[in-house]
Structure formats: structure tokens, C-alpha cells
Amino acid sequence: MGPVTDVLPWLIPLLVVVVLGAVAALLVPRMRRGTPPPPPVEGVERPTVVSTGSTDEGAGDEGAGEVSTRSSDEGDGAPAVVVERPEPVAGRFVRLRDRLARSGSPLGARLLAVLSRDHLTEDDWDELEETLLLADVGAGPAGELIDALRTRVRVQGVSDPAAVRALLREELIALVDPTMDREVRTDGAEPGTPGVVLVVGVNGTGKTTTVGKLARVLVAEDKSVVLGAADTFRAAAADQLQTWGSRVGVHTVRADRDGADPAAVAFDAVKHGKATGADVVLVDTAGRLQNKAGLMDELGKITRVVTREAPLTEVLLVLDATTGQNGMQQARVFGEVAGVTGIVLTKLDGTAKGGIVVAVQRALGVPVKLVGLGEGPDDLAPFDAEQFVDGILG
Numbered sequence: 574m575g576p577v578t579d580v581l582p583w584l585i586p587l588l589v590v591v592v593l594g595a596v597a598a599l600l601v602p603r604m605r606r607g608t609p610p611p612p613p614v615e616g617v618e619r620p621t622v623v624s625t626g627s628t629d630e631g632a633g634d635e636g637a638g639e640v641s642t643r644s645s646d647e648g649d650g651a652p653a654v655v656v657e658r659p660e661p662v663a664g665r666f667v668r669l670r671d672r673l674a675r676s677g678s679p680l681g682a683r684l685l686a687v688l689s690r691d692h693l694t695e696d697d698w699d700e701l702e703e704t705l706l707l708a709d710v711g712a713g714p715a716g717e718l719i720d721a722l723r724t725r726v727r728v729q730g731v732s733d734p735a736a737v738r739a740l741l742r743e744e745l746i747a748l749v750d751p752t753m754d755r756e757v758r759t760d761g762a763e764p765g766t767p768g769v770v771l772v773v774g775v776n777g778t779g780k781t782t783t784v785g786k787l788a789r790v791l792v793a794e795d796k797s798v799v800l801g802a803a804d805t806f807r808a809a810a811a812d813q814l815q816t817w818g819s820r821v822g823v824h825t826v827r828a829d830r831d832g833a834d835p836a837a838v839a840f841d842a843v844k845h846g847k848a849t850g851a852d853v854v855l856v857d858t859a860g861r862l863q864n865k866a867g868l869m870d871e872l873g874k875i876t877r878v879v880t881r882e883a884p885l886t887e888v889l890l891v892l893d894a895t896t897g898q899n900g901m902q903q904a905r906v907f908g909e910v911a912g913v914t915g916i917v918l919t920k921l922d923g924t925a926k927g928g929i930v931v932a933v934q935r936a937l938g939v940p941v942k943l944v945g946l947g948e949g950p951d952d953l954a955p956f957d958a959e960q961f962v963d964g965i966l967g
């Protein structure tokens with residue numbers, strides 16, 4: 574064989590590898606870019622704020638809903654991006670409620686253990702009250718529950734464990750208050766405007782995660798959503814939010830530098846949502862609680878600026894259920910400065926402090942609307958008083 578025929582068997586595969594490499598080098602950056610930026614919004618001059626889509630991966634890997642493909646809808650010929658289909662909202666609390674009873678010594682089990690004793694003594698009633706206080710129900714509501722139970726046990730002469738359990742269930746439901754309106758307001762307040770949900774709370778409570786999970790709830794309800802990354806204080810917060818959004822094909826408006834004006838980002842997000850006919854804009858904020866005046870300035874400015882475009886329809890305060898009385902203090906400050914209309918209690922999974930639901934509603938006079946029951950992307954559920962009580966009774 575001649576030199577050419579000697580070389581051919583390895584030269585051909587080599588050429589194929591080189592050509593494939595060149596094609597991949599052209600395509601991969603384009604795919605990474607994912608959903609292209611939205612059309613420019615008239616009247617927005619601030620060059621510091623840019624709108625970007627992304628196909629990043631990895632926000633909370635557990636329990637993702639079904640995966641489907643949907644083409645990016647901007648029509649510039651960009652390749653299809655993979656988006657997830659979030660789990661339906663109906664039935665979420667039932668799926669997740671067992672997690673309420675999973676903590677070391679569940680509230681319901683401890684209450685029932687005392688209530689099932691024969692002839693309840695003063696000490697037994699004190700023990701019941703103490704159990705409620707340890708679960709962060711708060712002194713007022715705990716006293717009310719004990720008084721109501723004592724009266725009913727005495728008047729009705731209840732001793733059968735099933736009947737005692739039924740009484741306790743009724744009284745706990747009354748305490749959580751099933752009559753409160755827990756709907757998250759996501760419909761636009763005026764024709765042609767999106768619903769605008771401002772999400773506030775201290776860093777680390779699960780605020781950004783909650784905005785991401787809430788976007789999935791809305792997508793599961795076939796709503797079109799825009800996210801505003803107005804937490805410009807922590808560099809990674811906007812990336813984290815964008816990652817959540819991109820997993821369900823939701824666009825994020827964010828600043829191109831750390832420390833940009835949060836109000837400008839919030840404004841641009843709402844303006845973009847309005848211009849593109851989105852149903853809902855969710856705005857994540859930084860919520861640094863260094864002092865009340867600073868917080869009031871920041872949230873006040875965001876509210877003023879955003880409402881030039883569209884009225885706020887909901888202000889959700891995110892609270893970490895595991896922080897007990899500290900959380901209550903934060904709740905009061907935010908309640909005073911931010912006009913909170915609903916509470917999201919996160920990390921209710923695996924805490925014995927479920928009573929915080931009652932305490933925080935009393936302190937702020939607004940309902941718990943959503944609860945976080947895990948780190949999975951669809952572990953956020955609309956709150957329901959009866960399901961909650963059944964969860965803590967186990």
C-alpha cells in the first residue's frame with residue numbers, strides 16, 4: 574500500500590471530528606444564550622438595567638415537575654429551550670401536609686397524649702398550654718384555646734379519645750381562622766395592567782426561592798409571568814432568580830451591576846410586563862433590615878415608582894417559620910413599613926413551631942396565604958386552615 578492509502582483510515586475520522594467541533598463551537602454559545610432579550614420598552618432610558626433570559630440550570634433539584642419542550646417564543650430562530658411543566662397547584666397541600674407532622678415531637682401528638690388522660694387535672698391543662706406556647710402559638714391564642722377546650726370537655730363530658738381529637742381539631746381550626754381570605758391577588762387592578770406582587774422579607778428567609786416557586790405556581794395556572802430582580806444588594810440573588818425563571822420559560826428583568834437602584838429594576842420589570850401583556854409581575858426585593866428608616870425608604874420608593882406603571886395587587890411578606898419570636902419581630906417591622914397583604918411561611922417542614930401561623934396572623938392582622946414545605950421547586954402550597962390542622966394533628 575502507498576503512503577496515501579496508509580494515511581486514509583485515520584485521516585477521515587480526524588476530519589469528521591474537526592468539522593463537528595467547528596459546528597458545535599458555533600451552536601453552543603447560541604444555545605446558552607437561550608431566550609433572547611425582550612423587545613425594548615419605550616420610555617425606559619436607564620442603561621444600567623437590562624432584560625435577559627437564560628437557560629441556566631440547577632435551582633433546587635428535588636421534585637421537579639414533568640419536563641417538556643417549548644420553543645422560545647421570540648421568533649428569531651433561536652433553538653428550542655427545555656422548560657419544565659410545574660406540578661398542578663390543586664392537591665399540593667395534601668401532598669405536602671405530612672411534612673408538618675414529621676418534626677421530632679409533633680404538636681398534635683403531644684396535645685393528644687395529654688388530652689387522652691383520664692380526668693384532666695390543673696397540671697394537665699397547664700401542660701397543654703405550655704405545649705402550645707412551645708409551638709409558638711402565642712400566649713393570647715393559647716389561653717383562648719385552653720379555655721374553649723376546658724369548657725367543652727366539661728360541658729359535653731367528652732372522654733373518648735376520638736371525640737377529644739375531634740374537639741381539638743375544631744378548636745385549632747377556629748384559631749387558624751378558616752374565614753380569612755387567602756387568595757393571592759394576581760389579577761391586574763386596572764385594564765391593561767398586570768397583577769404586581771411585591772415580595773419582601775429578610776435575607777435568608779427563603780424569599781428568592783419563594784418568588785421562584787410562586788412563578789411556577791402561576792405558570793401551572795397558565796399565567797404569563799415576568800420576574801423583577803430588585804434584590805440588587807446580593808450579587809447572586811438575580812442569578813438565582815433568573816435560574817428559577819428560566820426553568821419554566823419565565824423572563825427576568827435585572828440590573829447589569831450590583832448595587833443598582835432596586836426601584837429602577839422594579840419599575841422596568843413592571844413596565845416590561847405591561848408592554849408585553851404579561852398577566853403577573855413578581856418583584857423580589859432585598860429587605861435588608863439594618864434599620865427601619867432605611868427599609869422604609871427603600872420599600873417606599875419601590876412602591877411609589879412601580880405604581881406609576883401599575884397598582885400593586887399584593888405585598889407578600891416571607892417569614893422563616895423556624896425563627897420563632899425573632900421572626901415575629903421582623904414581621905411587625907415589615908408590617909408597619911411595607912403594607913403587607915399576605916404572609917408566606919417558609920420551612921414549615923420539619924419544625925415543631927407550626928403555631929407561628931396563628932401568632933403571625935394575629936400580630937399583623939393579615940392571613941398566611943402560602944406555605945413552604947420543602948426545598949423542592951414545587952414545595953410551595955396555598956394555605957388551607959383545615960389541611961394545616963390535619964397536618965399538625967398527624
Ligand SMILES: Nc1nc2c(ncn2[C@@H]2O[C@H](COP(=O)(O)OP(=O)(O)OP(=O)(O)O)[C@@H](O)[C@H]2O)c(=O)[nH]1
Nearest residue numbers: 776777778779780781782810919920945946947948
Ligand atoms: N426546608 C425548606 N427550605 C427552604 C424553604 N424555602 C426556602 N428554603 C431554603 O432556604 C434557603 C434560603 O433561601 P433563599 O431563597 O436564598 O433566601 P432569601 O430570603 O431569598 O435570601 P436572599 O436571596 O439572600 O435575600 C435555601 O437553601 C432554600 O432552599 C422551605 O419551605 N423549606
